C-alpha cells in the first residue's frame with residue numbers, strides 16, 4: 001500500500017503530486033496526504049487521479065505547518081502501516097519528509113526516478129549526470145520514504161470518484177514548530193510556464209551579459225516558447241531562479257529545447273536531457289552539450305541568434 | 316551567537332567520480348576539497364558570528380584524508396572543527412548521517428546550525444530537515460537571504476515562484492542556497508592560521524550512536540544513452556540548419 005504526500009499549489013494539487021499518484025495506482029488504491037487549505041474541487045481532482053482516501057492536513061494561519069505535518073503523518077503511519085510514503089523532490093515535500101524521517105526513524109531515498117514494490121521496495125536513481133542507473137533497496141520494515149523527481153511519470157486521470165476525506169488535526173510541536181511565515185513575494189512572469197511549454201529556449205553564461213538574455217526572449221516569442229536558464233546565470237542575478245533548469249531547478253521535457261551558450265554540465269543535463277529534440281549553440285566544439293544535442297551549431301550566439309530571430313520573425 | 320556550520324569534504328568535482336565496484340560507494344581519495352556550496356554556509360556563519368561576537372565551529376562527517384577541505388573552511392575564518400571519521404560510517408544512509416551530525420552538535424549548545432541545501436556529490440537534499448527534527452528545533456530552509464535580529468532569525472525562503480519570508484527563534488537550523496552571500500576568499504594569514512586551528516576527530520562510539528544502515532545498492536547499470544546528432548560549424552548559415560530542424564519538429 002502506497003501513500004502519496006501532495007502539497008497544494010496555487011491551483012489545486014501540485015502537478016508532481018498527480019504524477020506520483022498516477023504511478024502509485026500500480027500498488028493498489030492509493031491514500032493521499034493532502035497538505036494545504038483544501039477544497040471540494042481539489043479533493044475531486046485527487047479522486048480523478050485515483051486517490052481512494054485522503055487525509056487532509058491544513059496548516060494554521062501564519063505557521064509553516066511543516067513540523068506539525070510530520071508529526072501528524074507519523075501518527076497516521078503508525079496506525080495504518082503503509083509500505084511506502086512517496087513525496088516529490090520539491091521544497092516543501094523535502095521539508096516534511098526530512099522531519100518525518102527523523103521522527104519515525106526511517107531513512108529516505110532521494111532523487112528517485114522510479115519506484116517498485118516487489119517483495120521489497122526498490123528505488124531507481126540516476127548517477128553521474130544520468131549516465132548510470134542505480135537501484136537501491138530498503139532494508140527492514142516500512143514505511144519507507146522516497147522522494148521522486150518531477151516529470152518522472154506522466155499524470156493520467158483514472159476517472160475515479162470523490163475520495164473519502166478525513167481532516168486530521170495538526171498537533172502542537174512546541175519550539176520545533178515555531179517557524180512562521182511573515183511575508184511572501186511572487187516574481188512576475190509572462191508567457192508559457194517552463195514545465196508545460198512545448199518549446200524552451202534556454203540561455204547560459206555564454207550569452208556574456210544579463211542584457212543578452214534579451215536574445216533568448218526574442219527567439220522565444222515567435223516560437224511561443226518558455227525561457228530557461230542555467231544556474232550560473234541565475235546565481236549571477238541575470239534572471240530569476242524560477243527559470244533555472246537542472247538538478248536544483250526544474251526538470252523539463254519539451255518537444256524542443258534550444259540551449260544557447262550553455263556548456264552542458266551534468267547538473268544542467270539531468271534537468272533537460274529527456275527533451276525530444278535538443279538544439280545547441282556553443283562556440284566551443286568540445287562543449288559537453290553537443291554530446292546530447294540532435295543538432296549542434298558551433299558558433300557565436302551573437303552571430304547565430306540575431307539571424308535565427310530574423311528568419312523566424314519574417315515567416 | 317554560537318554557530319555550527321555543517322560542511323563536507325568531497326572528491327574534486329573537476330576529476331571524474333568513481334564507484335567502488337564491490338560496495339558501489341563513491342571512491343574518496345586522500346585529497347578532498349571543501350564542497351563549493353559549503354562556502355556559502357561558512358560565509359553566513361562568519362558574518363553572524365562577526366556581528367554578534369560569536370564563534371563558528373565546523374561539523375563534518377566522512378573520511379578525514381589530509382583534511383584539505385576542512386582547512387579550506389578554517390582558512391576562511393572558522394574557529395575550529397569537529398570531524399566524525401569512522402570506518403563504520405562508510406555507505407551511511409541519510410538518516411545515519413543526520414544522527415551522527417546531530418549527536419556531535421548536541422555535545423555543545425549552538426544557537427544556529429547552518430548547512431547547505433544539498434551537497435554536490437550526494438545531493439539527497441533532506442539532511443538539514445532531518446537534523447532539525449533530531450535536535451527538536453525549527454528549520455528555516457532554502458535561505459536566499461538571512462537576517463539575525465536579537466534571538467530571531469529571519470530568512471527569504473526560495474519558492475518556485477519567488478520567496479516567502481519565514482522567521483523562527485533560536486536555537487534553529489538554517490539551510491542556505493548558493494548565492495545567499497558572496498563567500499570570502501581565504502587570506503594568506505587565514506591559510507597559515509588554519510594549520511594551527513583545532514580539529515577534534517571523533518568516532519561513532521565517542522558519540523554513542525547506534526548505526527543501522529537501512530538501504531543497500533543492488534544494481535548499477537549504464538543508462539540508455541542519448542547520442543549526439545549532427546554538429547555543424549557556423550559559417551553564417553547555422554541558423555538555417557536550426558530553422559530546418561524546427562520545421563521537421565513541426566513547432567513552426
Ligand SMILES: Cc1cc2nc3c(=O)[nH]c(=O)nc-3n(C[C@H](O)[C@H](O)[C@H](O)COP(=O)(O)OP(=O)(O)OC[C@H]3O[C@@H](n4cnc5c(N)ncnc54)[C@H](O)[C@@H]3O)c2cc1C
Nearest residue numbers: 204205206230231232246247248249261263268283284301
Ligand atoms: C550541487 C549543484 C547543483 C547544481 N544545479 C544546477 C542546476 O540545477 N542547473 C544548472 O544549470 N546548473 C547547476 N549547477 C551548476 C553547473 O555545474 C554548471 O556550473 C552550470 O550549469 C554552468 O552554466 P553555463 O552552462 O551557463 O556556464 P558555463 O559552464 O560557464 O558555460 C558557458 C558556455 O558558453 C559557451 N560560450 C561562451 N561564449 C559564447 C558565445 N559567444 N557563443 C556561444 N557560446 C559561448 C562556452 O563555450 C561554454 O560552454 C549545479 C552545481 C552544483 C554543484
